[in-house]
Amino acid sequence: MIKIFKSRIYVAFLLLSVSLGFGILGYRFISNYDWIDALYMTVITITTVGFGEVNPLTNADKVFTIFLILFSVVILGYVISVFTEYMFTRRSYEEFKHKTLEKKIQKLKDHVIVCGFGRNGREAVEKLKSYKKEFVIVEMDEDLVSKHEDDDTMFCIGNANEDETLIRAGIDQASALICAMPEDADNLFTVLSARQLNKNLKIISRASVDTSFRKLKLAGADNVILPDKIGGDHMASLVVMPDLVEFLDNLSVSGQDNVNVREILYEHVCPDNIDKTIREVDLRNLTGCTIIGYKNPAGDYVVNPEASTLITKGSKLIVIGKPNQINTLRNEFNI
Numbered sequence: 597m598i599k600i601f602k603s604r605i606y607v608a609f610l611l612l613s614v615s616l617g618f619g620i621l622g623y624r625f626i627s628n629y630d631w632i633d634a635l636y637m638t639v640i641t642i643t644t645v646g647f648g649e650v651n652p653l654t655n656a657d658k659v660f661t662i663f664l665i666l667f668s669v670v671i672l673g674y675v676i677s678v679f680t681e682y683m684f685t686r687r688s689y690e691e692f693k694h695k696t697l698e699k700k701i702q703k704l705k706d707h708v709i710v711c712g713f714g715r716n717g718r719e720a721v722e723k724l725k726s727y728k729k730e731f732v733i734v735e736m737d738e739d740l741v742s743k744h745e746d747d748d749t750m751f752c753i754g755n756a757n758e759d760e761t762l763i764r765a766g767i768d769q770a771s772a773l774i775c776a777m778p779e780d781a782d783n784l785f786t787v788l789s790a791r792q793l794n795k796n797l798k799i800i801s802r803a804s805v806d807t808s809f810r811k812l813k814l815a816g817a818d819n820v821i822l823p824d825k826i827g828g829d830h831m832a833s834l835v836v837m838p839d840l841v842e843f844l845d846n847l848s849v850s851g852q853d854n855v856n857v858r859e860i861l862y863e864h865v866c867p868d869n870i871d872k873t874i875r876e877v878d879l880r881n882l883t884g885c886t887i888i889g890y891k892n893p894a895g896d897y898v899v900n901p902e903a904s905t906l907i908t909k910g911s912k913l914i915v916i917g918k919p920n921q922i923n924t925l926r927n928e929f930n931i
Contacts, residue, residue, distance in 0.1 A: 713751075735751060
């Protein structure tokens, strides 16, 4: 709707320019005014302000002025009506859009809040989209929001440091928060605010320098990521162990048909809430996937766990397999 009004505004200003040009040329060549006087006469005629003429008008000048007034009044009325309608419609549309978005956000549950839509924020959003995970983006830059806003992306415009903004983003119902803002100080204040508003929230924050790592952890962040450190480590690993790193890079953990690694919850393999060993689950024979990791309820990881490892409530399994085997896993355990 707004795009339609914008096109009408362009037409209105084009007609207004034609009217000005017509008047200037008419007074210049019919009345023999210089360019400044021709512009002056055109403006006072179109706007009907009633100032005196530069020179007494001849009959030809009067006829031209009559046509100019009739022509310009219609165009000026059209310009004013279009501009007024656009302003009221835009304001109403923006208010309606914001209210609709706020209602939509308030209905979300277990969604992810992404603070900052820079390079790291956009990468996080793309990954969340591939997992079909609902999310809300908190961003201060309205121009940036307007460039990327669409029906599938929910933006909450405001400062992530402020409690009111986080509340509007539905932090009380959110399951996780990602702080991807460029300044460590902004991330720190956001982590502090978020932890106070939701004690059970999983908070992941980026950091630019090592000294911010401990501060963010003390503020309440569950995980702190240093993108530069990870990038440098990855590049060095490609030199030392290129084949191994490339193999791990080719493992896909998201998407529809190319997933190689999957995380399985206790509820998936023990739907009756009765603990089982890895041998009893018999995942390899049922699906072809291999269990490569086990995370116990305390959060400790075991790589390549024994078949006798007991799967207890609150634990997770990490499995690897071909995409078709992962699909079989989903179907077999109703994931």
